[in-house]
Amino acid sequence: MLQKETIRLIQESVPLLREYGHKITANFYKRLFNEHPELLNIFNHANQHKGHQPQALANAVYAAAANITQLEQILPTVKHIAHKHRSIGVLPEHYPIVGQNLLLAMRDVLQDKLTEPMLNAWQETYGVIADLFIQMEEELYQQAEQQPGGWRGFRDLVVTKKVRESEHITSFYLEPKDGQPLPTFLPGQYISVKVEIPSDPYTHIRQYSLSDDPNASHYRITVKREEKGKVSTYLHQEIEEGSVLSVSAPAGVFTLEQTDSPVILLSAGVGLTPMLSMLKALAQSPSTQRVIHIHATRNSQTHALREEVLRIANSHAHIENYFCYSQPTDTDRLNRLYDKEGLIDAEWLKTVLPSTGHFYLCGPSAFMRDCYQALLSLGIDPAAIHHEIFGPAGAWTPPAAARMGATQ
Structure with missing residues (x-):
């Protein structure tokens, strides 16, 4: 005291x-x-x-x-x-x-x-x-x-599958090296990956959202290769099937609320990753609450995990899905691969969103800022808007969170 x-x-x-x-x-x-x-x-x-x-x-x-x-x-x-x-x-x-x-x-x-x-x-x-x-x-x-299958510190997991999802995004499927089971995680959580890069004197730790079913026997991280990202580049270029990664147990507070209200998942770019684990959990839930999934990206060439999302949405009547392309290709237009061209705005959101529910945002800071302001302009309660920023909040933090010094 x-x-x-x-x-x-x-x-x-x-x-x-x-x-x-x-x-x-x-x-x-x-x-x-x-x-x-x-x-x-x-x-x-x-x-x-x-x-x-x-x-x-x-x-x-x-x-x-x-x-x-x-x-x-x-x-x-x-x-x-x-x-x-x-x-x-x-x-x-x-x-x-x-x-x-x-x-x-x-x-x-x-x-x-x-x-x-x-x-x-x-x-x-x-x-x-x-x-x-x-x-x-x-x-x-x-x-x-x-927790069952849990651990303290870091544990060695083997990369059992590596899948290129788009021109800059790759998924890594991870299973325990010791053959013991993995704990489940809350949809939206992440793991830390610790790597030692040859010729670099220090280890590097990065957080990556878990992008698959929380009840699967494996973990999956879906990583965007950043232009100057030392760790993401190393993962893309050097880590192959059979490689071993040292990871933490799942962590994070950006998780689904228990509610019967509509759930709206709004993401852009690699911000899709925590949303996908949420979407899979909601698809498996016995509840038939309304679920709306909206994802924004440049075009089909940058769109990761498109078919996986479509399979989920098309097989569950209570799930609605919308893709927004800011720079669609001619092929995208010809094949009608998206639902909205251009950036997400309040005018368009008003046509597809309910007036209440729980709203989850994840993506680049500009996307987060614009979507947050758009939701407020539509009368959405700030307390119903949940968000995740990858890394410290240097570029954008919601006004209420900023007053409390949030570092999400």
Whole structure:
């Protein structure tokens, strides 16, 4: 429990964090990796270079200060980050290192603007928040380990099948090297994949959504090869059938809500991947609730898993499916391979969506922003809009989440 004077000092620092938060966290990461380069084996290097990770941390630190009298307001964010930390192997001993370097970064950037009592208040507050993370993450480690077929840390899975789904997207089917069963997962969850790339001194960990039936005997990840993506390129070019990948147990909070209301799945590009596991779960459900699946991509050449989605939709009367192509080819037009040409907008959504339900969004930040605003313009309750951003929320975060420092 924080003392009243501690709370007052933290509140006093809120304007400073609003103004200098990104500088503090950029300083923090530089300092952290200089002093503890071994932590580069855990953190995503690409997000560091793009500035997304410092911005996400700045949001979280600011949120903690802004909500210091009601920390329960940031529990959804804490839970999301805790899942991510569990999936990459963050341990209790990492927290004192992070805390020390964060406080030094605050002192370095703010200098005489940060009084000694204020710094002490942040030290006390960090200890409380770190204890919350450590406790929650240990619970998640135990849940992952104690579920049937579960494990703690990383486990070797064999690539039993590699399938090219489009010009830039490939699926990898994974089964346990030890022959033991895999645990089920919640539709929408992801696994972390840890790889060691030859000539690279550090290991790299990336999260990939599970894109198949949650009850299957295998896992499947469907990976887009990014132009400058070190890990995705390595997976596409070097990992073949018979290769072994080290992966975490499934994690993540972007999962289906239990409801009888309509479910709307809105995705773009490789954002299709968590939606497909949701779609398969909904197809197998005894409920006949209305399900609407909408996927946007450039054209049929970039459209992954098209036929798989069509098979599901065509064999279940309660599932509606729509494809939106922003740049269809002549062949796409001739064969009527899509339902809407151009970008998804509120005017078109109004013709296919119900007025209520649970809405799930996943895709590039611009797509997320536009769809979120379109849904709001149609009167959809923000609380009914669930979203997943691959990586820290550097480019876009819904307004309500941004106020709480969400780092989804």
